[in-house]
Amino acid sequence: MSEAVLEVRDLRVSFAHPLGLVRAVDGVSFSLAPGERLGLAGESGCGKSTMALAILRMIRPPGRIDGGSVRLDGVELSVLNEEAMRRLRLAGIALVPQGSMNSLNPVMRIGAQIEDALADHGVSLSRTALAERIADLLETVGLRAGVAASYPHQLSGGMKQRACIAIAICLRPRVIIADEPTSALDVVVQRQVMETLARVQRDLGAAVILVGHDMGLMAQFVDRLGIMYAGRLVEVAPVGQMVTVPRHPYTRALISSLPSLEHRGGLQGIPGLAPLLRDLPSGCAFHPRCSLAGERCRIETPALRPMGGNAVAACHLAEPVA
Amino acid sequence: MSVLLRAEHAGKAYGPLTALRDVSLTLDQARPSITAVVGESGSGKTTLARILLGLEVPTTGRVLYHDADLRTLGAAARLAFRRDVQAIFQDPYEVYNPFYRVDHVLTTPVRKFRLAKSAAEARVLIETALRAVGLRPEEILGRFPHQLSGGQRQRIMVARALLLRPKLIVADEPVSMVDASLRATILGSLRSLHEELGINIVYITHDLATAYQISHNILVMYRAGVAEAGAVDGIVTRPEHPYTRLLIASIPRVSTERNWVSEAETAVAGSAAAGGCSFMGRCPVAMSECAEAVPPLFRTAADRAVACYHYRTAPELAAADLGTVLTGMHEAGSRAAAG
Secondary structure, eight states: OOOOSEEEEEEEEEEEETTEEEEEEEEEEEEEOTTOEEEEEOOTTSSHHHHHHHHTTOOOTTEEEEEEEEEETTEESTTSOHHHHHHHHHHTEEEEOTTGGGOSOTTSOHHHHHHHHHHHTTOOOOHHHHHHHHHHHHHHTTOOGGGGGOOGGGSOHHHHHHHHHHHHTTTOOSEEEEESTTTTSOHHHHHHHHHHHHHHHHHHTOEEEEEESOHHHHHHHOSEEEEEETTEEEEEEEHHHHHHSOOSHHHHHHHHTSOOSSSSSOOOOOSSOOOOTTSOOSSSTTGGGOTTOOHHHHHSOOOOEEOSTTOEEOOTTOOOOO | OOEEEEEEEEEEEETTEEEEEEEEEEEESSSOOEEEEEOOTTSSHHHHHHHHTTSSOOSEEEEEETTEEGGGOOHHHHHHHHHHEEEEOSOTTTTSOTTSOTHHHHHHHHHHTTOOSSHHHHHHHHHHHHHHTTOOHHHHTTOOGGGSOHHHHHHHHHHHHHHHOOSEEEEESTTTTSOHHHHHHHHHHHHHHHHHHOOEEEEEESOHHHHHHHOSEEEEEETTEEEEEEEHHHHHHSOOSHHHHHHHHTSOOSSSOOOSSOSSOOOOOOOOOTTSOTTGGGOTTOOGGGGTSOOOOEEEETTEEEOOGGGTTSOBOGGGBGGGGOOOHHHHHHHHHHO
16 A cells, blocks of 8 residues: 555534534545545535645644644654744645635736745855756746746736746645646636646656536546545545546536536536534535435435445445445 | 517627627527527637626727617617616626615615515515525624625625526626536526516537537627537537637536546647738647638528638528527427427
8 A cells, every 4th residue: 555645534623603603614534645636526515625734734823733743754753843834834734725816916927926926935056056046946836937036916827827837836735735726727728727736747757636517528538536525525436436426416417517518507516515514414514415315314414435446435326346 | 579688799809809700690589598608718708798788888889679680779769778688797796886785785785776666565575585595584684795605795786687587697607716516506596587477598608518518509609709609519519610619628518438548638728820810820720711801600500690701601691680590489388399
């Protein structure tokens, strides 16, 4: 068995809310192999972005990490002091946050922003070596070296997203977490950016966690896919298997909510509304929206069970595939 | 009079920059349709939407509402236009006044257009409209915009359009900020507005897949011009313009066939040839004549027009009016019945 680069065990995050405690991430466990591409998919509010932040210990009040363990190359992160954790962000695990292309500093040139990231992590280089390093990074993500002298507003959305990837990989991280990196881009540019991310990741040997809701993007990009619902993982499987034989009814609903280009008239949203995290239904949180739900689903919360072929699903009704 | 809105050679230039080049389009009240306008950022699709809504004045050509130029509408006609033609925008944050509760955007049209006789009747109208778009009225009414999610705010805008029973809704990227499941729900409610109330819908999007699912017709735009237009099935299954083919190939599919992330990375947009076809710089099948002049629309079938010299043997689209290649609801219905 290969050693996992990232091991998440029973991670829990909650937010204090006047109407009660909101459990945004409720006991999530998974591991990530070196170089692996893992997808985390689910509707808005399912906890996928919160989990990405929790891995990096970047949850701010009123949110808090209630427990669980995150290990990077066997090192437990929850016991690190704040300074060690700060160094590890970017250097060990790099986050490309949601909407990151709009979080570039508008009054700093791209080169200076990369320089900042390097300096902040103790990389001191001569002016020429630094300029070379920045030019290399920009070329790696498919930008001209001259982009270093540009301000963000002079770049297109795709170019800004590439600049964010350049910052994310500047310290050769072991894990890149990309939270909806292409959601604001049109399809042609999205494909170009994802191709660049794939190449960069392969060259670095880094593992990737891709957070998003586009099942098409997941099917084409990741090796393994986790589906989140109401703060929990409800199915994890190799992506090919997930696409051919989804075990959880929610996974099937997510797949069929994606507009197809093969046949028309199949466009259907998932019935009902995503549950309120502070007021979750009893039993299986999906049961009010599930057409198959029975008595047991209303009472007993299903745990993840093996479904054959490296797949697990948390559904009382799912049958393992031989 | 069945012509609701007609754009005649409408174009828009901002100084030296051409945002929209010569689009003619007729939207017919007697045969309402859902027409998707698909293109990347900067293709001119939002400019077209804003011109149809009367929010931008075209610098060339004109827009007619019931045969009257939008620029010279009288007060009564303008009020009718404002009721008949409704907009749904991409970012539903900017349409709310942050100091008002969200109820304000719903009660204002009810009051202004006298949709209800009493406060109780108004309340029922508003709650019904909210439920129709999948919202729980008790979670929405009385809240301020910042207390709601983008998806909720957007669905309130669809509910608002629903209240007014307009004849045309121009929806500019209405679902680009919500997730896939909500996207299907919101588009589903737009589609039922069209089917149940016979509302024309112009759906501006960069997502060809959702356009395919809900529209009868598609206009594919590229750098200020129409690249290809016509009935949705033909365009998605047999795209003619090289840009349409690139668009379709770029959509990630839910499939075990993995060819989307290719080793040879997709070509980045080249610069446009001045005076020629704007797609030439990245076109795999460009010819020397593509550099000479902007290609006109060639009518390659009754329900298709394409701006590409590879189809120059087909006749040019008469009057260049895209309305003539668009399929309406009734034709679509009778065609389905015949087929």
